[in-house]
Structures are given as C-alpha cells and as structure tokens.
Amino acid sequence: MAYAFQVTVDAQDPHVLAAWWAETLGWTVEPTDSDFIADLVSKGAAQESDTRVFEGALVWKFGSAIVDPTSPGRPRVLFQLVPETxxxxxxxxxxxxxxxxxxxxxxxxxxxxxxxxxxxxxxxxxxxxxxxxxxxxxxxx
Known part of the structure; x- marks a missing residue:
C-alpha cells in the first residue's frame, strides 16, 4: 500500500516562512477560516492564545501550509511552530x-x-x- 505524506518544516514564524516558500515555489498558502477559528475560541473549544493575526486574518499560530494550486495531489508543505532556532x-x-x-x-x-x-x-x-x-x-x- 502506498501512503500519502506531507513535508513538515520546523519554523519560528511559520506564517512568514510559508508565505516566503509559497512565493518561491509559485504555490499558495492554504486558506484559513478565520470565522471558524473565532467560533471555536468563543465556544471555549480553543484558546485565544492558540491564534494570531497574520496579514489581517485570524489564523492558528502553530502552523501554516502551502500547496501547489495546479497539482492538488502533490504533497503539501507544513510549517510548524517550534520554540528553538x-x-x-x-x-x-x-x-x-x-x-x-x-x-x-x-x-x-x-x-x-x-x-x-x-x-x-x-x-x-x-x-x-x-x-x-x-x-x-x-x-x-
């Protein structure tokens, strides 16, 4: 059986790095649903400290992913927040x-x-x- 995978990159600022790599590769940053995130926070299912505002949108602070818009079957690249450099x-x-x-x-x-x-x-x-x-x-x- 073949498995799907994603490449995960540790990052100190995953949103900035995802935006940089999306531009570099001609890919797009996966969209985020700010209303969904805000709703989860308002219902107590997530903490406000789990979020941040990036480029005017409420996002999860712990990660951002990029995808090839022309080949959705290709692996995505996830940039995940880590504390160390x-x-x-x-x-x-x-x-x-x-x-x-x-x-x-x-x-x-x-x-x-x-x-x-x-x-x-x-x-x-x-x-x-x-x-x-x-x-x-x-x-x-």
Missing amino acids: KTVKNRMHLDVRVGDDRRAVADALIARGATYMHDGQGGPFQWITLTDPEGNEFCVT
Whole structure:
C-alpha cells in the first residue's frame, strides 16, 4: 500500500516562512477560516492564545501550509511552530528545479531573504545551495 505524506518544516514564524516558500515555489498558502477559528475560541473549544493575526486574518499560530494550486495531489508543505532556532545542518532538504535559470533564480531568492552558501557540481549536475530566511538549506538545480 502506498501512503500519502506531507513535508513538515520546523519554523519560528511559520506564517512568514510559508508565505516566503509559497512565493518561491509559485504555490499558495492554504486558506484559513478565520470565522471558524473565532467560533471555536468563543465556544471555549480553543484558546485565544492558540491564534494570531497574520496579514489581517485570524489564523492558528502553530502552523501554516502551502500547496501547489495546479497539482492538488502533490504533497503539501507544513510549517510548524517550534520554540528553538535551527542550529545544525539539515539532514534532508528541498531541491528547487529551475533548469538553466538557476543563477538568476538564486539571485532573486537572495534579494528576497535567502542566503547564498555555495555552488556545487557532481558530474553533469550543478546546483546552488542557499538557506531560506530561517536558515533551512535548499538547492536551486
């Protein structure tokens, strides 16, 4: 049996990081139902401390997800709130496949808050390693 999965990224500010990655990948942030959240809080089924306002909407403070709007069957990426900052190298990372435009794409990402790490090559394969605004490594290939 095959299983569905999502990729989960620890984040200090999941909403900001989700918005950054949604723009980076051309994906969308999953919509949130502010009225539903407010109703749960008003009925005591959730605490106001479980929420925050992000870009004018009431959201759950502990996470935000992004999805590919053209391929709903693809895995979603969930950014979840954690208290600690990133301290060591990722053991798993994303490769963003952009083809021959990798230098221009990397430069645009750096202008938006990514940090350049290094260029890499293995055989005919080339990539540029960057980190997102919270220090998570990824490659532009």
